[in-house]
Amino acid sequence: MAFLLLLGLMAVKPASAFYNSHSALGTNTNEIMDDDSSVPFIDLMKMALPFREAHQLNKGHIEYDRYGWPKKISTGGQAGTRFVSKLPAGTIPSGRYTVLYDGEGKLEYRNDAILVENMQGRDIITLEPGKDNELNATLFIMATNPANPIRNIRILPPGGICGSNPFQRVAGAGQCRGDYLAFEQHSSKIIFNPDYLTYMRDFRVIRFMNMSGITRNPVYAWEDRASIDQQTWGGAEGIRGAPMEVMVELANRLHADPWFSMPHAASNDFIRRFAEYVQTNLDPTLKVYVEYSNEVWNGVFTQHAFAKQQGMQMGLDPDPNQAAYKFYSKRSVDVFGIWEQVFRGNKRVVRVMSGLVGSTQMTKTVLSYNGAYRFTDAYAVAPYVFGDANALRQARSVNDIFRVMTDPKYPHSLPNEIKLIGKQAEMAKSFGVDLIAYEGGQHLVDMTTKSDSQHPNNLFYAANRHPQMASIYQQLLAGWKQAGGKLFVHFSSPRIYRKYGSFGTKEYITQADAQAPKHRALMAFTRANPCWWNGCSGNTLVRQAKPVSTLEALKTQSEPLDATAPQYEPIHGEPPPFPMGNIPPEEAMPPQAAVQPTLVTMRNAPSEQYVAGGNALIRRVRNPADVWQGATAYQLRNMLNGKIDGTTDLAAMWQASWDQQNLYLRIGVEDDRPGISDSTLPWEDDAVELYLDADASMRPQYDQYNDFHFIFDLKTGTVVLGKNSPKIDRMPLTHSMIRSSNGYMLDVTLPWSALQVNPRSGQRLGIDVHIDDDDDGGDRDGKLAWKAKQDESWQNPSLFGGVILGE
Structure with a gap:
């Protein structure tokens, strides 16, 4: 196992672990990335x-194992x-x-990483900040033994x-007993x-939405x-x-209640x-907060599109x-029910729904639908202070920023x-539910800016470093408590200030408190305002009495969706203006050109996207157009x-999309x-073979049910099923082909009903694409495939590649 997790073996003094026992605050984690300064x-x-x-660091043809x-x-x-990026000194x-590793091969290090010693399986490198006062470091596998690869x-x-x-x-050991x-x-x-644990130990609740990568x-x-064994837990959204x-272990070591957001399609x-797993392994003296997805109301997220599609398909509202809101409510209650069954009751399970702070109408819809409030313990909002985006763009000083943030107009x-x-x-x-905050704090960000230094970003950074920002936080938290709010989970753990926002309460994990006014304000508040509601510090939730009827509550005047509220979540959810991943936009690959008669020129390799285990x-x-x-x-x-004599002889790509039909x-x-085309067998000439396992069972034999082998004959324009496919008279697919002087493009439409898939x-799904090539007549000269490594896919679906349908 590449990473051995030893649960419960760390000896921790209770007095040290329970710094947070009476804290009224929680913290959000960050996305796992090479530039995460937490x-x-x-x-x-x-x-x-x-x-x-x-992609920009790789060269040549590379094959990966299941762990990456x-x-x-x-x-x-x-x-x-890249294992370190833009981290402040x-x-x-x-x-x-x-650097320890298994296997045989050669490693190289670049940027601020310098090799000083090496032996088989163990290198010593130095990491020192460069002249830019930042740490940037890359590692390269220059050669690897296929029989015993570096891993x-x-x-x-x-x-x-x-x-x-x-x-x-x-x-060293001399400092220990x-x-x-x-x-x-x-x-x-x-x-x-250890520095991360030191920061996190002051918070009673840890919201794992970002660390878990569910957005x-x-x-x-x-x-x-x-998986614990994955090469990295970092990468782009979806990966x-x-x-x-690991998240449960972190909660146990910090004696902090975990807040888990379940994936929207799970x-x-x-x-x-x-x-x-949580019920078996979480410290029994801890509660667990459970939420279905994150900001399902937010139109920039695929989870909103998913909820909208599901809600419309179910006929929940015209x-x-x-x-979407009603589906979110319904699915949340479903998720809560599963957790309650596993925990044999709900004494330790805090059931959370969330919505937009500026819309009590949304609150009403979500909580009232099918009586969802009866199965919900807390409603969570995200109180962010920024004033007005247009007014902030007119600011010319830090004082102007604070004026906009505090002016009632x-x-x-x-x-x-x-x-x-x-x-x-x-x-x-x-x-009859608690009001809690799933996120909150300042929200100085202008998503129209193209660089970190473009106005007004520098003013935003300066404002976040200014002592007056501590006053903003103190007033926000005091107002939260006075209004009736309970748990406040701030956003976010230390992170670098950039054009995507200045959300970290520190800019990096070891930054001194004296340089972090937001963090000082949080700590001052939690010391002066220990838990003020019943059930805060124990492992059992104290619930409010549910109203006998909510009819009167539903008559309460409420506001529609607030059009001025930020409809994006910087860092962890804005529609990316650049390819997702850890490559900054200024370094990212250019967008793909519109599809031409051939898919993409083979001299421009595609930016492939893999999720969930490759x-x-x-x-x-x-x-739809x-x-x-x-x-x-x-x-x-x-x-x-x-x-096949290189990409000038034969090269191919495939792409796919889907809808409900x-x-x-x-x-x-x-x-x-x-x-x-001179042979009687289509695969001996130029031909396309498409393999599909509609239920992804990926067995070593065709199941005669929904494992298909389609052969597209370029000579006749017809398609036939391979002999191991289901014995059916007709397959209602449609296909068309565009030919050119240097190739062709095949479009295929497969109805889900024909595949017996909802x-x-x-x-x-299991998919593979093979291209047969004949350049001189007679038998086939060569064959190119996407996933298979041997020409046995016609009888062995386990050789297909895996795909996942996304939003």
Whole structure:
């Protein structure tokens, strides 16, 4: 196992662990990325850019194992990753780091990482900030032995901890009383950065929404959950995310109540097994907060599109947004029920729904639908203070920023945000639920800016560093308590200030409190305002009495959706103006050009997108008039037999999309001699073979039910089923082909009904695409495939590649 989790073996003094016993505050975690300045893990590789995503660092043909480690690299190629990016000096210790790995091959280090010693399985590098006072570091696998490839790379800092105090780094055993644990020898036991634990221990609740990577994540099946053994837990949306085991362990070590947001497309089996793990392994003196997804009301997220589609399909409301809110309410109650069954009651389960702070109408809809309030303990909102976006753009000084944030004439100024909190508190009380904050704080961000230094970003950074920001936080928190709010989960843990926002209460994990006014304000509040509501500090929730009837409550005057509220969540959800992942926009690859008669020129490799354990992502149709808009392309790279003389001889890509009626596939081929057709068997000439396992069972034999092998004959324009496909007279697919002088493009539409599939986001399929090539007549010269490594797919579906339907 690449990463061994040893639960419960860390000796922790109770007095040290329970700093947070009477805290009224919680904290949001960050996304796991190489530029996360909260640095939660001691092994830097767990936050690295996945090798598979590092398109700009990779060269040649690379094959990956199921955990994302390169298992084969072509001669002259390289597989790269970035494991530290833009971290301010002092975020992590400078000095000598140990790199451990299994397997055989050659590693290289670049940027601020310098190799000083190397031996088989163990390198020593130095990490020192560059002239820019930042840390940036990359690692490259320059060669690997396919029989024993390099894998299980760990990048570990100097020193260690004393087992009795996991919150403090020490240089060596001399600083401990016989319980020294060196990072190099005990990383799988220590797991967490001591500086991260020190920051997090002051908070009673940890919301794992970002760390778990559930935003825009199409995961449906339990087997597609995040794995401890993955090369990294970082990466783009839909890929990144810490394993459930690690999040539960962090909650246990900090004695903090975890807040889990369930993936929007997750199956009931997924929800149940997640709950079972938590019930078995979470400290029984802790509560657990359970929420269905994150900001399902927010139109920029795929989870909103999913809820809208589901709500409309179920006929919950003729208005698409109302249908989405009602589906969210209904599915939340379903999720709560599963958790209650697993926990044999709900004494430790806090059932949370959430909505927009500026819309009590949304609150009313979500809580009242089918009496959902009766199965809900808390309604969560996100009180953010910023004033008004247009007014902020006119600011010319930090004083101007604070004036906009506090002037009552602006809709989201501090006094108006406190008024909104009061209205939500009254609404929550009428339904017999607590009002809590899932996020909150300042919200100085202008998503129209194109660079970190563009106005007004520098003023935003300065305002967040100014002592007056502490006053804003103090007044917000005091107003929250006075209005009737309870738990307040701030946003967010330390993170770098950039154009996406200045949301971290510190800019990096080791920043001194004296330089972090927001953090000082939080700590001052929690010391002066220990738990003020029943059930805050225990492991059992004290619930409000539910109203006998909510009819009177429903007559309460409420506000419609607030059009001035931010309809995006910076960092963890804005519609990306650049390809997602850890590559900053200024470094990102240019967008793909519109599809031409051939799919994409083979000299521009596609930016492929993989999710949930290396499954290719197929997105839902965005534009019915152009089903290929936004569809990811995947290149065929495996030569199965014969001979292909490079991409000038034969090259191919495929892409797909889906809606509730059909699966759409497009296969583009560049061929230096297209259209050779002189054989009686189509696969001996130029032909396309499409393989499909509609239930992703991926067994070694065809099941005669929904495992298909389609052969498209370029000579006749017909399609036939391979002999191991189901014995059916007619398959109602449609296809068309566009030919050119250097290739052809095949479009295929497959009705889901013909595949006996009821499609849903998160659903898995098995797919492969093969291209047969004949350049000189006679028998086939060569064959190119997307996933298969041997020409046995016609009788063995286990060779297909995995795909997942996404939003």
